[in-house]
Amino acid sequence: xxxxxxxxxxxxxxxxxxxxxxxxxxxxxxxxxxxxxxxxxxxxxxxxxxxxxxxxxxxxxxxxxxxxxxxxxxxxxxxxxxxxxxxxxxxxxxxxxxxxxxxxxxxxxxxxxxxxxxxxxxxxxxxxxxxxxxxxxxxxxxxxxxxxxxxxxxxxxxxxxxxxxxxxxxxxxxxxxxxxxxxxxxxxxxxxxxxxxxxxxxxxxxxxxxxxxxxxxxxxxxxxxxxxxxxxxxxxxxxxxxxxxxxxxxxxx
Amino acid sequence: xxxxxxxxxxxxxxxxxxxxxxxxxxxxxxxxxxxxxxxxxxxxxxxxxxxxxxxxxxxxxxxxxxxxxxxxxxxxxxxxxxxxxxxxxxxxxxxxxxxxxxxxxxxxxxxxxxxxxxxxxxxxxxxxxxxxxxxxxxxxxxxxxxxxxxxxxxxxxxxxxxxxxxxxxxxxxxxxxxxxxxxxxxxxxxxxxxxxxxxxxxxxxxxxxxxxxxxxxxxxxxxxxxxxxxxxxxxxxxxxxxxxxxxxxxxxxxxxxxxxxxxxxxxxxxxxxxxxxxxxxxxxxxxxxxx
Amino acid sequence: xxxxxxxxxxxxxxxxxxxxxxxxxxxxxxxxxxxxxxxxxxxxxxxxxxxxxxxxxxxxxxxxxxxxxxxxxxxxxxxxxxxxxxxxxxxxxxxxxxxxxxxxxxxxxxxxxxxxxxxxxxxxxxxxxxxxxxxxxxxxxxxxxxxxxxxxxxxxxxxxxxxxxxxxxxxxxxxxxxxxxxxxxxxxxxxxxxxxxxxxxxxxxxxxxxxxxxxxxxxxxxxxxxxxxxxxxxxxxxxxxxxxxxxxxxxxxxxxxxxxxxxxxxxxxxxxxxxxxxxxxxxxxxxxxxxxxxxxxxxxxxxxxxxxxxxxxx
Numbered sequence: 135x136x137x138x139x140x141x142x143x144x145x146x147x148x149x150x151x152x153x154x155x156x157x158x159x160x161x162x163x164x165x166x167x168x169x170x171x172x173x174x175x176x177x178x179x180x181x182x183x184x185x186x187x188x189x190x191x192x193x194x195x196x197x198x199x200x201x202x203x204x205x206x207x208x209x210x211x212x213x214x215x216x217x218x219x220x221x222x223x224x225x226x227x228x229x230x231x232x233x234x235x236x237x238x239x240x241x242x243x244x245x246x247x248x249x250x251x252x253x254x255x256x257x258x259x260x261x262x263x264x265x266x267x268x269x270x271x272x273x274x275x276x277x278x279x280x281x282x283x284x285x286x287x288x289x290x291x292x293x294x295x296x297x298x299x300x301x302x303x304x305x306x307x308x309x310x311x312x313x314x315x316x317x318x319x320x321x322x323x324x325x326x327x328x329x330x331x332x333x334x335x336x337x338x339x340x341x342x343x344x345x346x347x348x349x350x351x352x353x354x355x356x357x358x359x360x361x362x363x364x365x366x367x368x369x370x371x372x373x374x375x376x377x378x379x380x381x382x383x384x385x386x387x
Numbered sequence: 388x389x390x391x392x393x394x395x396x397x398x399x400x401x402x403x404x405x406x407x408x409x410x411x412x413x414x415x416x417x418x419x420x421x422x423x424x425x426x427x428x429x430x431x432x433x434x435x436x437x438x439x440x441x442x443x444x445x446x447x448x449x450x451x452x453x454x455x456x457x458x459x460x461x462x463x464x465x466x467x468x469x470x471x472x473x474x475x476x477x478x479x480x481x482x483x484x485x486x487x488x489x490x491x492x493x494x495x496x497x498x499x500x501x502x503x504x505x506x507x508x509x510x511x512x513x514x515x516x517x518x519x520x521x522x523x524x525x526x527x528x529x530x531x532x533x534x535x536x537x538x539x540x541x542x543x544x545x546x547x548x549x550x551x552x553x554x555x556x557x558x559x560x561x562x563x564x565x566x567x568x569x570x571x572x573x574x575x576x577x578x579x580x581x582x583x584x585x586x587x588x589x590x591x592x593x594x595x596x597x598x599x600x601x602x603x604x605x606x607x608x609x610x611x612x613x614x615x616x617x618x619x620x621x622x623x624x625x626x627x628x629x630x631x632x633x634x635x636x637x638x639x640x641x642x643x644x645x646x647x648x649x650x651x652x653x654x655x656x657x658x659x660x661x662x663x664x665x666x667x668x669x670x671x672x673x674x675x676x677x678x
Numbered sequence: 679x680x681x682x683x684x685x686x687x688x689x690x691x692x693x694x695x696x697x698x699x700x701x702x703x704x705x706x707x708x709x710x711x712x713x714x715x716x717x718x719x720x721x722x723x724x725x726x727x728x729x730x731x732x733x734x735x736x737x738x739x740x741x742x743x744x745x746x747x748x749x750x751x752x753x754x755x756x757x758x759x760x761x762x763x764x765x766x767x768x769x770x771x772x773x774x775x776x777x778x779x780x781x782x783x784x785x786x787x788x789x790x791x792x793x794x795x796x797x798x799x800x801x802x803x804x805x806x807x808x809x810x811x812x813x814x815x816x817x818x819x820x821x822x823x824x825x826x827x828x829x830x831x832x833x834x835x836x837x838x839x840x841x842x843x844x845x846x847x848x849x850x851x852x853x854x855x856x857x858x859x860x861x862x863x864x865x866x867x868x869x870x871x872x873x874x875x876x877x878x879x880x881x882x883x884x885x886x887x888x889x890x891x892x893x894x895x896x897x898x899x900x901x902x903x904x905x906x907x908x909x910x911x912x913x914x915x916x917x918x919x920x921x922x923x924x925x926x927x928x929x930x931x932x933x934x935x936x937x938x939x940x941x942x943x944x945x946x947x948x949x950x951x952x953x954x955x956x957x958x959x960x961x962x963x964x965x966x967x968x969x970x971x972x973x974x975x976x977x978x979x980x981x982x983x984x985x986x987x988x989x990x991x992x
Binding site: 470479481487494610617666 | 803959
């Protein structure tokens with residue numbers, strides 16, 4: 135069964151169709167990329183799937199259950215996590231604290247327990263911290279553990295968001311342009327991280343402009359144009375698709 | 388019965404006109420900078436206090452009024468230059484704290500410069516009430532409403548017929564684009580504060596013969612002006628005017644028919660109601676946060 | 679390693695409040711000190727909302743006043759023991775904050791400022807107007823505070839009570855900030871969407887901290903009423919709400935000890951300025967503007983940054 139199914143999904147903003155009648159399915163354990171020119175509706179689609187926007191029409195199913203219109207925090211509890219194209223880092227906290235917030239749903243969240251600092255809370259916090267330091271190492275941010283997020287460079291913040299999303303232990307991870315604004319070396323490192331994440335059994339959905347990365351790591355690609363599906367298939371199929379070539383005229387596909 | 392209603396309506400429209408001017412002041416500054424100027428009410432207080440002092444010192448009323456308006460505009464410009472401009476780019480909470488600080492500062496300064504007493508102005512054209520369908524109307528009320536109408540008409544002309552006014556409107560729609568088109572965005576901000584101060588001062592001058600004024604008078608008037616602006620839809624000029632009149636009338640009716648002690652609470656009940664149930668107000672635009 | 683600043687800071691606070699009375703020559707000093715510590719406790723609670731949660735409140739004096747009036751009325755008119763009255767008032771204020779908090783905290787920025795301000799002003803007007811219950815602008819007498827037959831009387835006794843209270847408040851605040859709940863709260867301040875997508879119920883946490891800070895204010899209000907023996911509606915005025923926010927801002931938003939420092943400084947300030955009353959508003963307004971323009975992080979965090987910089991450059 136598909137992990138995520140989208141059927142007839144539409145989103146309008148004051149008469150503008152950002153996403154229109156879109157259907158696709160994502161099988162578990164794959165890396166799935168969504169590509170398309172600027173303004174094709176990729177980020178809107180992410181915002182719909184993760185509950186930040188409410189669809190105008192259509193269904194979004196996770197494990198067969200309709201999740202359209204549910205709050206992002208509820209969806210996180212169902213195993214969905216994401217990063218953002220324009221960073222949504224907690225700049226008022228340290229790197230490791232950012233990641234620890236990602237682990238929120240797996241901690242003791244009772245108010246009274248936190249208020250009086252029960253030994254059990256302290257113990258689990260310490261374990262969580264250790265785990266989050268490992269996650270920072272995993273994404274290559276080992277030397278930033280106690281740095282203030284506000285003092286970290288852009289490329290590091292992109293990875294910090296990935297670590298935070300991973301701390302939530304997602305089954306489905308959505309990455310919105312993880313390589314945007316990164317140099318070639320950094321891009322390749324992100325590439326490796328994504329492959330490792332997928333190898334752990336996490337389903338990855340990726341919005342990305344870096345075609346080299348997309349073609350290299352995707353099992354499946356969905357091409358959007360003006361909010362509609364233009365094409366879909368394996369990297370080889372998509373590369374051979376005439377419509378896609380036309381839409382990307384001049385770009386290296 | 389009807390006479391009574393008419394009486395409340397007159398008094399409501401009179402104070403409503405002042406709230407409308409204050410609300411417009413909020414709208415002008417909000418549109419050009421997305422700053423809510425919580426010190427808006429102090430402009431009303433300064434306009435009234437300055438005129439009252441100068442008239443008491445023997446200056447003719449028209450001269451005193453003009454000088455008071457100029458002085459208030461200078462305060463407005465100073466507020467922009469020394470408190471708002473340096474904090475450019477700070478988050479909303481910081482700006483709120485700054486303009487509230489400015490409000491408290493100005494009212495403290497007024498208390499030091501003047502005193503804690505109430506100051507009055509004589510009515511501009513006598514105290515003989517006009518009779519209308521059994522209700523009485525003070526001539527000063529006509530001055531208040533008349534002054535508001537004149538100022539609003541001038542503003543409309545400024546924003547729709549002059550180059551700088553149009554430039555200010557353009558800036559409120561898209562600051563960056565306006566900047567790229569060569570509009571001096573910084574002067575737009577200064578002019579916005581000067582205009583808002585002028586609106587406040589005019590309101591303060593015409594209302595002082597009715598309500599008197601003291602160093603504390605600005606805060607309530609300003610906050611009610613903000614209710615007016617929010618009720619009308621923040622950033623909408625027409626909304627601020629309608630909102631101001633509605634708040635004024637609601638207040639007058641409630642204090643007449645329900646309880647005069649709760650007169651001052653009405654504006655805040657309205658604002659809570661608006662914020663909870665229709666946050667974009669009567670004429671405001673709805674927005675979606677972009678992520 | 680990362681635990682030492684909190685325990686260290688707490689130890690310094692305990693030492694300071696224990697040793698401070700050695701320098702008090704007379705009862706008046708105790709009186710001022712009690713007010714400073716009460717304000718500090720209130721500000722530690724308010725800082726959880728404003729500093730850590732990033733949500734402004736311009737109506738907290740209203741909750742303080744409700745606590746004070748609740749205790750005054752429940753003990754004076756209904757004969758409840760003071761401690762029960764304090765807890766009951768805190769419960770009612772907490773419930774009120776919960777009910778109004780949900781719609782209010784959906785608002786942001788100016789709207790939130792205006793809504794909290796509106797709530798505060800409405801509370802103030804009700805206290806002034808309902809004189810049959812509250813005594814109106816003339817005020818209301820309050821009985822002494824006693825627990826289990828022991829009456830807290832005299833400035834010294836109140837000082838020790840206030841000192842214990844502030845230490846407990848700081849301890850609770852430090853606990854909370856460095857816990858799953860506190861991190862979620864700070865995350866809401868950092869980025870609401872960012873917090874939502876990892877499972878933080880942002881509205882829930884905002885309401886929670888609003889309630890917590892209102893309860894802090896109510897408890898301090900109750901004790902203040904008993905200590906003062908007399909209250910007027912002006913303890914819940916808009917000006918007073920602004921004053922407590924200024925304390926938090928001055929000391930340092932998102933710093934528990936900063937809130938204490940800000941509260942103590944602003945409470946002591948009038949003692950150092952002759953004829954302060956005339957200039958009170960100007961000074962307060964000036965501090966608000968100056969802090970936000972020149973050191974938006976506030977006194978204590980700015981000082982800490984300065985020290986850290988000094989240490990790095992030998």
